[in-house]
Amino acid sequence: MANRGSPLPPPGRWRREAAVVAAAFLICLLGGVLHVDGTVAPPLPPAYLIAAVSSAMLLARHRAPVATTMATAVCGVLVAPLGLLPNPLIVAPAVISAYSLAVRRDRWVAVAVLVPSVVLLVALLPFVEADFSWEDASRLVVVAASPLVAAAFGRSTRHRRAYLAVVEERARRAEESRDRQARQKVAEERVRIARELHDLVAHQITLANAQATVAAHFFDSNPEQTRTSLAELVRTTRNALDELRATVGLLRQPDDAAEPTGPAPELAQVPALLESFRRAGLAVSMHEDGTARPLPPAVDLTAYRIIQEALTNVTKHAPTGSAQVRLAWHRDHVAVTVTDDGGGSRTQPERPPGYGLIGLRERATAVGGTLTAGARAQGGFVVAARLPLPAAENTARRTDGATTSEGG
Known part of the structure; x- marks a missing residue:
């Protein structure tokens, strides 16, 4: 993507602009073959010049849409003294520039430029013929309304682009919000598992340590008590391994499929818990x-x-x-x-x-x-x-x- 301050547009934009200018030139010439007397004849040489100049002005419609709209409107008025029939095709460059102006500028700028341009066009064209008829008036209304219709389409395009920009921004924010919620859920789950592992390991290892201490203390003086303590130590470590395996198994489950492999401890199991501490x-x-x-x-x-x-x-x-x-x-x-x-x-x-x-x-x-x-x-x-x-x-x-x- 080229920098905005670059003097040369990218090749793709050059081709698009050349196509717009060529199309405007051809449409303008097509309107120039219709003469006021109802005949169809090749455009006059001044018509070629006006069509070329007004179409070439469209290259500046992005950087200076206001000036381009005014200039193309004036060029559209200049075809009247040539004896050409006023029609929307002749003012094609003015229509295109009006559309670009409405897309890129606020409403008040478009109104401030388009209204004087249309008034100027309507004011000058009746002087083409002395016997100005209602048919000529309706034709002039269509010509004058063409830039306004183009400006209306430009405003619609501007609103649609603004709406799409808002929708894209909302979608981006929603995606960021989902990412934050996902990270928060991961963090909460990590803390929950850390608490479970801490409670499990601290409890079972503490009991195992106490039972091993008792067994060591009575090793010589009371072999029976030593055997009892060692049996309790074996049972404690076995329970610790089972609970640790069940807890770690949660980490191997994919996403929401993680479910406890056994019932969670509850107050009903407190008597058994107290008995393990007593032992x-x-x-x-x-x-x-x-x-x-x-x-x-x-x-x-x-x-x-x-x-x-x-x-x-x-x-x-x-x-x-x-x-x-x-x-x-x-x-x-x-x-x-x-x-x-x-x-x-x-x-x-x-x-x-x-x-x-x-x-x-x-x-x-x-x-x-x-x-x-x-x-x-x-x-x-x-x-x-x-x-x-x-x-x-x-x-x-x-x-x-x-x-x-x-x-x-």
């Missing part, structure tokens, strides 16, 4: 207050992961061997609280801070809840989450009174 040496108890109700799958999974990650952190970081889990069911939310009575910092000095609590906050926020975590004034650490509940009238599962279960 690893953590004395954990659970208290449930209020009337339990079924949760949406996302909220159910979030509640389970909060309990799992909080207890995993207790096992990894807290200098204590006990923890408490509490579920409090309210009218519009369920409160999940995990506390321990250990002292000191939760994160060991040689370990950099992890992403567990960050992931839990993201999970709680994603389902419309909140999560806070920090040290307690009386010692230890607390993780407290508030997760929304569906309306009570929409639930079917009810339990009578508060239930309390103690682990030991």
Whole structure:
């Protein structure tokens, strides 16, 4: 594509412009064979000159459409003294330049140039003959209206191009919006998988480490306990491999075909989760207050992961061997609280801070809840989450009174 400031147009445009000029010249000459007396004869030599000049002016219609329109209109008026019959063919260059003017300029510019040109044309042509008739008048109206009709088509073309430009811009923006949404979905899915992998690996590896520590501690003094701990270690690592294989399998699924290969964890599985921690040496108890109700799958999974990650952190970081889990069911939310009575910092000095609590906050926020975590004034650490509940009238599962279960 040539630069706009280049003095020479590209070859394709030269050919197009030459074709327009040649066509205008031939049409103008064709109109020049009709004389006022009704005869058909070859154009007069001045007609050739006027046709050539007015057609050549069309080469400037892109850079100077206003001047070109005025000049071609004047040339159209000059054919009147030659004794030629006024007809739209003679003013073909003026028609073409009027079209170009309307395409490239605003409406007021087109009106400011076309109206005087038409008035000038209509004012001069009646002097061709003294006995000016109604037939001549209708012919002059057609000639005068030709540039206006061309300008109307030019305006229509301008509007159509503007409409197509708007449609293309909207399509481009829609494509960019789809790309942004796709990238956002990919980022959200990446974060979701990262959270799942973190919760899975942190929980299972922590249990495996605790079981291996117990086995090493009782290796000489209590072989039976060692065998039990090793059996638990084998089961824990097997479960870790199964869950890791299922999670990684999601990454191998094409696009939207990715579906979980097994049921997602839920609060109903919390007793089994607590039992796994007890086997690893953590004395954990659970208290449930209020009337339990079924949760949406996302909220159910979030509640389970909060309990799992909080207890995993207790096992990894807290200098204590006990923890408490509490579920409090309210009218519009369920409160999940995990506390321990250990002292000191939760994160060991040689370990950099992890992403567990960050992931839990993201999970709680994603389902419309909140999560806070920090040290307690009386010692230890607390993780407290508030997760929304569906309306009570929409639930079917009810339990009578508060239930309390103690682990030991």
